[in-house]
Amino acid sequence: MQGPVAVELEDRVRVYVAARRSDGKSYPAFVDVAVDDPTAVLGVNEEPIMPLGALGTFDDDGIMPACALNVQQELWLYYSGWNRRVSVPYHNTTGLAKSTDGGKTFTKLFDGPILERTPTEPFMAVTPWVLRSGPLWKMWYVSGLGWIDVAGRLEPVYGIKYGESIDGISWTRPGNLVISQRHVAEAIARPCVIERDGQYHMWYCYRNSIDFRDGKGSYRIGYSFSEDGRIWRRADHLAGIDLSTDGWDSTMQCYPYILQINGQLYLFYNGNSFGQTGVGCAVWQGQLPKP
DSSP: OOOEEEEOOOEEEEEEEEOOOOOEEEEEEEEEOEEEESSEEEEEEEEEESOOTTTTTSSEEEEEEEEEEEEEEEEEEEEEEEEEEESSEEEEEEEEEEESSSSOOOSSSSSOOBBBOOOOOOOOOOEEEEEEEEEEEEEEEEEEEEEEEEEEEEEEEEEEEEEEESSSSSOOOOOOSSSSSSSSSSSSEEEEEEETEEEEEEEEEEEEEOSSSSSSOOEEEEEEEESSSSEEEEEGGGGGOOOOOTTTTTOOOOOEEEEEETEEEEEEEHHHHHHHHHHEEEESSSOOOOO
């Protein structure tokens, strides 16, 4: 149950996740939880909410939810599509699907991706977080920075960039990193952004490229703030959450997703082993950081 994406429906919160088939391919399913208590499970849907792509398309090896938002009477779902590769382990890009039945099933808007590699971004463009601000759509997404060899194993390095759109489909992407890396082997992923009182708040996860599979370099949840959504100051110590002393999220916390319910902030996230231990939920206490 990897990469939770939570959306509030009329009588419940639906949490989309990436499940795994026996052949290792990921597909999107969902879990329903109570609005007043997101730890109370109301139901589980293990069936795919949309099919994998046709052979040779960008999502024929896997689909992972990234961000959901209401657009008029539809629910739009941005998602990451996966392909296996020969020179590197995989390649992924971003697709878009919509639901007209309350988020039970989705239809892809296109057979191809809406975010793909470009001349100045040659590796990947995935896992966007999208906000609508008047006529403008704002997006923070994960961009590949390269692959490095770590003890004979190729590992991806990536960071967070920013884009804008007038329709949520075609995006202008300046291409600059908005969250600074602490070192060249650091990977930063899964941005989620809210705007309150004229300030933007972003949570994400970051890891080293060495010993990051439940080791010392594994994912932690970080935080940054911004006045305009383009220039950010990193302040991971204000993320509001840290590893547990033991249990399901004691070695890793990753893939955060922020949801506001009745003015309260909830953080859905994965724990150890990139989500093999399940999905957790934390509630923000007190005021948001005012750095």
